[in-house]
Amino acid sequence: MISTYASALSAASDAAADQNYPPGALYVVATPIGNLADITLRALHVLGLVDAIACEDTRHTQALLRAYGIDKSASQLLAVHQHNEAQAAQTVIERLRQGQRVAYASDAGTPAISDPGARLVAAVRQAHLAVVPLPGASSVTAALSVAGIADEGAQQSGFVFVGFLSSKSTERAAAIESLRLEGRAVVILEAPHRIEALATALATLGARLVTIGRELTKQFEEIATVSAESFPAWLAQDGNRLRGEFVVVLHPAQAETQAGPDTRVLKLLLAQLPLKTAVKLAADITGEPRNALYELALSLKED
Template identity: 75%
Template sequence: MSHPVLSVAATYATALRAASDAAGSQNYRPGTLFVVATPIGNLADISLRALHVLQLADVVACEDTRHTQAMLRAYGIDKAPAQLLAVHQHNEMQAAQTVIERLQQGARVAYVSDAGTPAISDPGARLVLEVRQARLPVVPLPGASSVITVLSAAGIAPDAHQHGEFVFIGFLSSKTTERRVAVTALSQEPRAVVLLEAPHRMEALADALSALGPRQLTVGRELTKQFEEIATLAAQDLPGWLAEDANRLRGEFALVLHPALVTPSDGADTRVLQLLLAELPLKTAVKLAADITGEPRNALYERALEWKKRETE
């Protein structure tokens, strides 16, 4: 019986050849750190350039050497144990110095986290900072990201009041009080918000988010994997949705809190803003108008800028 890793690797033999053909003619300078995005679940989501660089790299720095070795072998890429260097949240500063030494010796170093794009709620940012401060080149290889993946399925369309902006928060505190304070702050955030959560803490997060009532929430679970599930529902319904199926507490979560609904104004906020602008600097007028009317400060600020622009035309 064939070994499962070997059988998977055989299926990527054509991809490795295609990676060499598509990306091999490009310049991959020695002494460069390549920040490589890897799949968040589906192995087929690797890019051809990532495959080529991972083959070419003299050193693969990674969050977990065992996890990365298994991934590389699944693609048919064989690296000796000495070519793998652990760079994780507990040793990133110290390991960065080792990476810098290897780069200064002319090595090509690829950095990967366990899944997705490094430095996005994963290790990698401190490594990149240290390498840049050492005046060594850093080249990013874009690819899978749970943040962008869940946003693309949430349908956050721009309109007259929102322009498709989003805020990336990532993981909220595991402490109950701090988490509830954070959710209270999110209730005042008019833009879309992206959150991440681990399965063992998802029920607690759902309970906290339920305080946001009817505000819409898109939940992405096991994104890109066999049992992927994406649902949009009211925040207050999230605990019940999780309770409907025990399997829903398995796998990693990426969530989008949709923008707060902007209700039609009766004109009072416009009148208040106009009166304040006549007497005060723009930022002060906007702040006071937001405090008085409860309207989002960003929306009032954009409205004031538009008025100022019209006055100068």
């Protein structure tokens, strides 16, 4: 396995060695979410360069380093996970104050998004020490990139990342209901043992589209776009679909779904204000495009 990435390590040195890597800095390193070849050249160089690596799981990170042919002793790996992050951050800070370079890597993907790392970064920043991001693999952006949302007439640009919803059915249902009128894409993460419960909860959104990313970048990767109401049936079609990690992109609510609340707001404003002023305030309140609200306001005035 080491020889497989020998040329990559050489390329990493050629491409990244001449860049600036200040001492006393925390390097937040994105690692692959499945396919080892998704590591960046700069990440390979920095993982080899740093004096220590803080990791969500030292055993996992050690195996990853060995796969790339990077040699780090056990004493250079520091356990920093969700259960000890606040306390372990002080150990990292002490090393940084000594002028050491320290990397942080979660088990997969970009740290501090859904994985641990945010508390560590906050503590380092509060200590007025440098934090350097090394971007790379992310299940969130990977799923969004294949969801094909641009042509759906979304009412708002961007997306909402909610991560893992509550494991409690009532709280999960309430969270999904709050997303019913969301005009942006919504990214949800889920584990295999809870994916059926999530699919059942999302089915209440009817024809709303969802893109399902299962085992992204891995050998048995599967990507599909179905209606929310058919999500449970899609899972049931193949027992293998209950395996692996999931990223679910809930597509934006369509304009007609959102018309009720927006019409109510616009009507209230039109009753008290001139048309243009009412449209401007309605756009600020609802986030709807001003042109669409203007056309709606004209229609309401005619009625």
